[in-house]
Amino acid sequence: MSTVDVARTSLVIFFVLVVQHSLLDAVRLSGAHPDAVLLMAAAAGYVGGPERGATVGFFTGLAADLLLPTTFGLTALVGCLVAYAVGTATSGLVRDSRPLAVLALTAGTVAGLVGYAVLEAVLGLAGAISVDLAPALVVATPAAAILALPVLWLVRWSVPPMVPPAAAAHPGGLGR
Amino acid sequence: MARSRRSRRSRRPRLTIVLLVLASITIITLDYRGDLRGTISGLRRVAHDAFSPVQNAVGDVVHPIGSFLAGAVHAGSIEQQNAKLRAENARLRRQSLAAGAQAGTLHTLQQLESLPWAAAVPSLSSIRTVAAEVVALNSSDFADTVQLDVGRNLGVDVGMPVVAGNGLVGRVIDAWSSGCTVRLVTDPGSSVGVRYGQPPGYALVDGSGVGRALAVHYIAPGTALTKGEILTTSGLQDALFPPDVPLARITSYSSTPSSTEESVTAEPLADLAALQYVDVMLWEPGT
Numbered sequence: 140m141s142t143v144d145v146a147r148t149s150l151v152i153f154f155v156l157v158v159q160h161s162l163l164d165a166v167r168l169s170g171a172h173p174d175a176v177l178l179m180a181a182a183a184g185y186v187g188g189p190e191r192g193a194t195v196g197f198f199t200g201l202a203a204d205l206l207l208p209t210t211f212g213l214t215a216l217v218g219c220l221v222a223y224a225v226g227t228a229t230s231g232l233v234r235d236s237r238p239l240a241v242l243a244l245t246a247g248t249v250a251g252l253v254g255y256a257v258l259e260a261v262l263g264l265a266g267a268i269s270v271d272l273a274p275a276l277v278v279a280t281p282a283a284a285i286l287a288l289p290v291l292w293l294v295r296w297s298v299p300p301m302v303p304p305a306a307a308a309h310p311g312g313l314g315r
Numbered sequence: 316m317a318r319s320r321r322s323r324r325s326r327r328p329r330l331t332i333v334l335l336v337l338a339s340i341t342i343i344t345l346d347y348r349g350d351l352r353g354t355i356s357g358l359r360r361v362a363h364d365a366f367s368p369v370q371n372a373v374g375d376v377v378h379p380i381g382s383f384l385a386g387a388v389h390a391g392s393i394e395q396q397n398a399k400l401r402a403e404n405a406r407l408r409r410q411s412l413a414a415g416a417q418a419g420t421l422h423t424l425q426q427l428e429s430l431p432w433a434a435a436v437p438s439l440s441s442i443r444t445v446a447a448e449v450v451a452l453n454s455s456d457f458a459d460t461v462q463l464d465v466g467r468n469l470g471v472d473v474g475m476p477v478v479a480g481n482g483l484v485g486r487v488i489d490a491w492s493s494g495c496t497v498r499l500v501t502d503p504g505s506s507v508g509v510r511y512g513q514p515p516g517y518a519l520v521d522g523s524g525v526g527r528a529l530a531v532h533y534i535a536p537g538t539a540l541t542k543g544e545i546l547t548t549s550g551l552q553d554a555l556f557p558p559d560v561p562l563a564r565i566t567s568y569s570s571t572p573s574s575t576e577e578s579v580t581a582e583p584l585a586d587l588a589a590l591q592y593v594d595v596m597l598w599e600p601g602t
Binding site: 156157159160161162164165167169170171172174188189190193194197200201202205206207208209210211212213215216219220223226227252255256259262264265266267270271274275278279 | 327328331332335336338339340341342343346347351355358359362363366369370373374377451452453454455456457458459460488489496498503504523524525526527
């Protein structure tokens with residue numbers, strides 16, 4: 140990633156955090172609210188592929204952890220895993236499909252929330268799965284589907300797209 | 316040659332993710348063990364100090380949008396509330412309350428100014444307090460917290476108890492120059508040592524999540540309890556809260572012949588669902 144890409148990505152991470160804490164935190168049902176941070180990590184994996192996505196997901200999560208009252212590093216771990224999983228799962232697929240993008244990003248967000256709850260439970264917060272997870276999924280799933288395309292647009296502006304495996308294997312072009 | 320380049324390229328994402336996962340696990344472990352607590356809380360303070368002004372400015376602009384979205388999410392319950400409010404409104408008109416909502420706020424603030432229960436307890440009446448307003452609710456789906464508009468500038472620090480008119484609200488877990496985060500007593504990570512009955516018995520009250528009853532542990536089966544009995548903080552040596560702060564009211568208790576403890580639930584005395592103004596007690600554990 141070039142310096143410009145890093146600057147753009149930092150700007151997008153900052154913007155996503157501002158939207159999360161100023162707007163989305165107010166949309167609350169049973170204590171749960173939409174999650175733009177995991178959505179951003181999933182979008183980074185979708186656009187940048189597993190490697191770039193995981194790096195962006197990690198730093199997005201780390202920045203989010205600075206503002207959260209939960210264990211430091213947890214969102215970074217979940218963010219990089221979500222981005223890596225989404226990047227790997229969609230690496231051979233056509234990326235122009237909007238429904239596919241919405242599906243991949245929503246699935247990534249849901250998987251991230253489940254992973255987050257499991258890790259919280261492992262760290263001793265038993266209620267994370269039995270109490271907090273269900274409302275979090277009920278709110279975050281439709282919200283992720285709604286926010287997927289705007290977040291994807293932002294991430295496409297900042298994260299360089301993944302080089303398709305075929306093009307990477309034949310840098311001179313497939314025709315040669 | 317091409318195959319080995321391809322294989323190296325396909326191994327690179329795996330190496331990256333392994334490194335990132337290891338880095339995350341290291342950070343989590345250090346935070347969990349408390350080895351990096353000072354550094355992390357310093358970083359969080361700097362981040363909050365830098366982020367809060369932007370968050371507040373943007374929040375002022377987008378608050379109506381947030382309220383609209385929040386309203387859309389609660390459309391069903393808002394309709395019911397509307398009906399109730401219309402009836403309430405008619406009643407209020409009949410009574411011709413001159414002061415209206417401002418009187419309610421004034422009453423809340425007056426309660427905070429001279430906490431009725433604090434005045435009766437000598438050990439509490441000497442503790443200075445700072446009045447604060449709740450400016451944001453929990454920022455994580457997995458933690459029950461609120462953000463206040465007072466911070467280190469006014470002497471607020473990590474570990475200080477937060478109370479409302481009726482009793483204990485929670486404890487400051489993070490503080491920066493102009494704000495702080497409070498873990499509510501209903502948070503699953505919250506544990507408060509309490510005292511009940513006469514002669515006094517001691518128990519532990521754990522949070523069970525937003526809107527759920529508090530779980531009271533370590534009360535022996537068959538202990539004489541009464542519904543509505545008030546649990547106050549125990550203030551035992553090295554306690555996280557000063558003694559005699561009212562916390563909760565017992566709502567149910569039961570036990571079976573084979574149980575090792577009484578199954579007791581309680582509800583917080585403070586109305587945590589409608590927190591607006593609170594007091595931070597300038598008291599630190601161990602003082």
